[in-house]
Amino acid sequence: MLARARFHTEELQAGFKKNPLGVPTFLVGGAVVSGLGTVMQRVVSEAFTSTLSKVVATIALFGFFAAISWVVLRGAAIARRRIKLTTRDPLDALWQTIARCGHPPKDQSKAFALVAMIILGVGWLSIPVGLLVSFLT
Numbered sequence: 001m002l003a004r005a006r007f008h009t010e011e012l013q014a015g016f017k018k019n020p021l022g023v024p025t026f027l028v029g030g031a032v033v034s035g036l037g038t039v040m041q042r043v044v045s046e047a048f049t050s051t052l053s054k055v056v057a058t059i060a061l062f063g064f065f066a067a068i069s070w071v072v073l074r075g076a077a078i079a080r081r082r083i084k085l086t087t088r089d090p091l092d093a094l095w096q097t098i099a100r101c102g103h104p105p106k107d108q109s110k111a112f113a114l115v116a117m118i119i120l121g122v123g124w125l126s127i128p129v130g131l132l133v134s135f136l137t
Contacts, residue, residue: 058130065123080109
C-alpha cells in the first residue's frame with residue numbers, strides 16, 4: 001500500500017508545480033468550457049435530425065456517463081486507500097484515548113462510490129431511453 005501511495009503522490013507532484021504562463025488555470029478552463037458549450041449546443045441541435053444521429057448521440061451520452069463514473073469511482077478508491085493507510089489507526093487510537101466522545105468520523109469514499117454507480121446506472125438507462133426516443137420520433 002505504501003508503494004502505491006508513493007506512486008500516486010509522485011503522479012500528483014507535477015500538478016502542483018507553478019504555472020509558467022502566469023495565467024490562472026481557471027481562466028483558461030473557463031474559456032475552453034464556454035467554447036465547448038457552444039460547440040455542444042450546435043451538435044445537439046443538429047443531432048436530432050435523423051435516427052442515426054440520435055443513436056450516435058445516445059451512445060456518446062452513455063460514454064460520457066461511463067467516463068464520469070469511472071473517474072469518481074477511481075478517486076473514491078484512491079481516497080479510501082490513503083485514508084486507511086494514513087489516518088485510520090492513529091484516529092482510532094486517539095478515540096480510544098479520549099474515550100466518551102462518540103464515534104470517530106468515517107470517510108465518505110463509500111458514498112462517492114455509490115454516486116459513481118448511480119451515474120453509471122443513469123448511463124445504462126440512457127441507452128434504451130435514447131433508442132426508444134430515436135425510433136418513435
